[in-house]
Amino acid sequence: MSLQTRLFAFFIAIVVLPLGVASVFGQRIIIREVENRSFNELRPAQDAAVAVFREKTSSASDRVNLIAADPNFSELLRSGAYGELKTFLLTRLQAEDSKIDFIVIGDAAGNILLDAMTQSEFLAGVPPLTPAEAFQEDAALPADRRFLMIRSRVTIRNPLPPNDVGWQVIGGNYLDSDFVSQLSRQSGFQTTLLINEEAIASTIEVGGAKQFKIDVDPAEEGRLETTVGGQTLYAAISQIDKGIPVKKAALVVSRSNENVLSTQETLRTTGIVLLVAAVVLAVVLGFLLAGVLSRPLREVAEGANAISAGRYDHMIRVRGRDEIGQVAASFNAMTARLSAHITQLEDSKEELKEAFTRFGEILRSTHDRDRMLEMVLDNSMATLGATRGALMLTSGRHLEVSMVRNIEGGDFDLDVAKGVAGYVAEAGESLRFPMEDDPEFTNSANPDYRTVISVPLYSYEKVIGVLNLYDKEKEEMFTAEDLSTMSSLADHAGVAIENVLLHEEAQRLAVVDPLVGVWNRRYFVRALEQEIDRSKRSGRPFCLLVFDIDDFKSFNDTYGHQTGDSVLIELAARVQNVIRNVDVFARYGGEEFVLLLIETDLAGGLKTGEKVRSTIADGPFRVSTVEQPLPVTVSIGVAVFDEHGAESKMLIDAADIAMYAAKAEGKNRVVVYRPEEGM
Helix, strand or coil: CCHHHHHHHHHHHHHHHHHHHHHHHHHHHHHHHHHHHHHHHHHHHHHHHHHHHHHHHHHHHHHHHHHHCCHHHHHHHHHCCHHHHHHHHHHHHHCCCCCCCEEEEEECCCCEEEEEECCCCCCECCCCCCHHHHHCCHHHCCHHHHCCEEEEEEEEECCCCCCCCEEEEEEEEECCHHHHHHHHHHHCCEEEEEECCEEEEECCCCHHHECCECCCCCCECCEEEEEECCEEEEEEEEECCCCCCCCCEEEEEEEECHHHHHHHHHHHHHHHHHHHHHHHHHHHHHHHHHHHHHHHHHHHHHHHHHHHCCCCCCCCCCCCCCHHHHHHHHHHHHHHHHHHHHHHHHHHHHHHHHHHHHHHHHHHHCCCHHHHHHHHHHHHHHHHCEEEEEEEEEECCEEEEEEEECCCCCCCEEECCCHHHHHHHHHCCCEEECCCCCCCCCCCCCCCCCCEEEEEEEECCEEEEEEEEEEEHHHCCCCHHHHHHHHHHHHHHHHHHHHHHHHHHHHHHHCECCCCCCECHHHHHHHHHHHHHHHHHHCCCEEEEEEEECCHHHHHHHHCHHHHHHHHHHHHHHHHCCCCCCCEEEEEECCEEEEEECCCCHHHHHHHHHHHHHHHHCCCECCCCCCCCECCCEEEEEEEECCCCCCHHHHHHHHHHHHHHHHHCCCCCEEECCHHHCC
């Protein structure tokens, strides 16, 4: 998905979705407000209907008294002309200005004398009121009949003697459809009277003018939405009397919700049209905005692709001074710096290639240890431009300085894990200092430095040394690239140095006896020839001692060859303790040893021979394979160059003959070759 598409989708998400949600909730709020307004419009109508209802209730007594005060009514009543009185009353009730629907007259005993009742207009299913019901007291009537009318009771007394005769006149109005029509005209809305939640009179048009039910339980604050005859109504519920709950008797003012639904539908349609228009506008604006925003970023991406393809001269257009313009300008500046850096890297690459080539030639050029270390250190310093350097090799738990450049007092050594070099040797990790998160190095053996690179020299996954370079030229600091270069050079140097050390070790092992650790016969023969040549040139003598262990075969036969080997090792160690470093001590074969005493005459040879004999004979040998100490002695033959022989074979034979003479004379002694005795 492209950036433009994502920006477009994001714009739609943050604009259209909230707009849609706001539209939905806005419509709901408006629709609810329309409903509230519909209910609120019912409230004044409700108040008007209730006021009319209560006015008619309160004025019923006045209307009855007005009829009773008519002289004709009084005359007919007192005369007992009830037939004429009924005709009179019906005429009055049926007159257009009549404000009363029925009159019932009874005597003081409660007997009905006559009634005049007009036709009621209750809904179908509601029985009309009877004269008896109209005449009865409220307490004697069922509730569903008592609330079918409003009435007033007037007592009329006869002014003529006997004046104890009196009449009860009951008159009032039906609470029927004609009555609620009057209320509806006053309120301007549909009106219904409910008895026990059943409609007895209503202006709501229901097929057949039948009774219907309105459940007033869900009403909140006198407001109710209900359905009657398939039409939904908004209704306001009122008590017809303060002491009577609405479930028993209630006055309902209502209106159809068709107008509300029409208004709601209009609002909904308008909202949808506006939402669609807003969405279309948002889509267009989003597309244009995404294009405007993504174009410079797309140009930056194209520039990045150009750089990744190696076109470092590619520049992008700066379209303004805003953030995107700043990005473009920064990109161009970065491209220019990158191009310069790439050029510098290419130059450095060639220099590094030359350094590696030169380094390889150096490593192949010599097996001389000192020369190798010197070339490794000098070439490393030249490659990184270091002013000082030190190359250290490991020796057990120590680092010994093997080669230094421009460091005073460079013959120091370090414990592994101390100082920069010690840390590198212990951790086996390259280090550049200073850098972030430096370990603290306080070892006083470190040379003072401003910046240093220290890399381990590996050979076969083992650290054999550390190469340190100090203080770059021009007071610059070593960089991470310098550390990487030095690490690569060190990989090659470590292997080369190890090869030189192995070469030295191989040469040493070729001339050293593997059991006792002294020179072997091969080395001795070469050294003897060299010493004969030197002695011939200088005219100075030297002595040759040949000796072996007395009765050594019995040691092997009695104690085994392992014990014999231990005796040979101990003997070699004792001899090396009493001879000079310049003397050549070698194992000639088996239990036989030779000792070449440089620039030593016969007297010196006898003295040294006696020292060798005594150091062996005076102290018993103790070996791990035998509990008791073992007495060991040697027989030593001495010959002097060139008195006893001018050639190597002659000299060896002379010393060998003298050794056998020592054995013949009793062993454990030093004997000089005596040519006059034929030995």
